Amino acid sequence: MVSLDDVARAAGVSTATASRALSGRGRSSEATRERVRAAAEALGYVASATASSLASGRAENIGVVVALIDRWFFARVLDGIASRLAPEGYDITLYNVTDDPAQRRHLFETSLRRGRVDGLIVLSTPLSDDEVARLGVLDLPIVGLGVPRAEVDGLRVDDTAVGRAATAHLLALGHRDIAHIGFSVSDESGSDPALDIPTRRRRGFEQAMADAPDARARFVAADFTVAGGRQAALDLLAGPNPPTAIFAASDELAYGVLQAARDRGVAVPADLSVIGVDGHELAELFDLTTIDQFPHDQGVRAGDAILAALGHGTGEPPAAPLPFALVTRGTTAPPLGSNA
Amino acid sequence: MVSLDDVARAAGVSTATASRALSGRGRSSEATRERVRAAAEALGYVASATASSLASGRAENIGVVVALIDRWFFARVLDGIASRLAPEGYDITLYNVTDDPAQRRHLFETSLRRGRVDGLIVLSTPLSDDEVARLGVLDLPIVGLGVPRAEVDGLRVDDTAVGRAATAHLLALGHRDIAHIGFSVSDESGSDPALDIPTRRRRGFEQAMADAPDARARFVAADFTVAGGRQAALDLLAGPNPPTAIFAASDELAYGVLQAARDRGVAVPADLSVIGVDGHELAELFDLTTIDQFPHDQGVRAGDAILAALGHGTGEPPAAPLPFALVTRGTTAPPLGSNA
DNA sequence: CTGAAAGCGCTTACAG
DNA sequence: CTGAAAGCGCTTACAG
16 A cells, blocks of 8 residues: 555655645645645555544544435435535445344444544434434534434424425315325324424424315324325225325325225326325326425535535535425326316 | 543553453453453443554445445345444445546545445446456455446346246246347446346346247337336337237336336236336335345345455355345236137 | 654554 | 553644
8 A cells, every 4th residue: 555655755755745735734835736746646645544534533424324224215315415425525424223222222322433424414313312312422513304303403394384285285276175194203202293204294284274174184194105005095095985185294105095096996186186295206107296305405405514514615504494396296186076 | 532541541451451352352351351341331432443443454344336326226235235234343335436437536546545444345336447447456355246347256146047037927927929128238338248237137038038939029228217118118019019028127117117008008917917127115016026136135145245255254155146036916917818 | 835743542463 | 461662644733
């Protein structure tokens, strides 16, 4: 391995000067900078990340804490983060959170404390009080993305507004019997209900429905999976007065709803309108109306925010809530028999 | 930050002894090990990854080189890798390969050479000759997963067998007019055609069809996307003699085929049988017959292999090709009018 | 602008 | 089994 000493020797300067010339930190004349760079280039020198980190205290590495890396949404976010951080010279190390208590303890008590990263991006993971506390004492800049904890500050979509927008779309089409399929956070989750995403979407649903007193509103709890959405929808459709529209709290739930409708011979959108949330990659295939959340862009912004916290970039990260947008497709339409 | 010196002082031993007691390397008496551990525990000591790496040469970190992290398949593989490596105390740093030449150069010439990792897992990424060469001089154990390069050794599915199995399934159902939708690697990609996955699947298709001389075989090239599959299928279905079955080289291609069939009013499986490859998470939702590749398990095995290369675990990694399995669902059936 | 020196926090031969 | 010492390869005050 070629070391900085080799480069310095080749350039005829001291190691210190070589370091300054290459990093751009501290003063150095244009001439020596040229010479050192040329030597480094010729020798194929690359600074050891590990030595550099130890000496400078800068790891040039950002940790991303994520459960469910294999869920499309988070994978997209991760891609966004990478696209923002790589050009700045930051590496990304992945901290995968599982349900295994021993694994979690090791992660929060050891892995995260090994000093490998300069900052942390925490993706929408339910965290215990203890885990939140451990993040707090890490002495690292932390950016959360949809983390349901007031202690972890970060970026979030206005999920209540999302719920309202989805519901308002159905109401505007003329629906007066709308069901919401979502997830109920347990009280023991430690999540702050005021920040919990499914809870907020449901709240938005309720707010919008309150504006239409003549409409019937119902809620069904389900897992955030295709199977969960399917079961919930089967239950709804089996009842005596099925709703004319369903607002599913995620696109995957919505896929399950579409499946249930198909199984039951319920025509979409003639007999049943369906709207999801996420902007999932296959939503277009299903012709599903949805609220796009731009997860890739969320990742980019989380990258912005952590860079800003590390003193890069210009000024403050945008504090505004993350954008979302209604994407109208073929699964929503006025209810049968309406004049809309 | 509490340092090893603090721990040593608290335990009444030298730093060297504390290090040995904590790491288990070198000799140390049970008694001092206990004492040191207790002190470390009490002080909440965690060794600095960076200092430890520099001193020992072991980073306890594995790099994963991946393009398209946000594709379901690779996200699943990544999850599998993480599940295998985390319990061994290895972190994972992500090296995302894009199409941007400047980014790629930086990745191969700098990022990967910073000495941050002990080994590399390279996921099914098309690599240029130059990039392969740069991997070679890295002086790091490397495990490829489906990398179409003889120089990068690693794990792979027998993709020819996959192609044969999918085709054989359709032939066994009685189909005699089968189209294969796949991807054509360009000659400039640098990929070894003998190892390229789409090429091998196609070869398997041809082999199986050769065994049924009375059957008509056709191939249509498409991007590995839903849209690509849809377009290819539309073309096939618009022709005078559409095939009775389509073997799509991926599940996402198959989704596009199903969409095209729906658009054209072609009943599946009555008028058209469809089979995909991957075992995609939504294949069940589409009731799609597919060849499951167990991507999570592939990740686990790649983890096994890199650990073995680093001297962990017992003995050699399994050299056997990765498993796959036909999952028969509702999109494949005998052709109309057959007696099968 | 440049160099000598100390130091980042560990690990590991080397003696004992 | 344990300790003193050197060293991993950089970076950064501190002088000049």
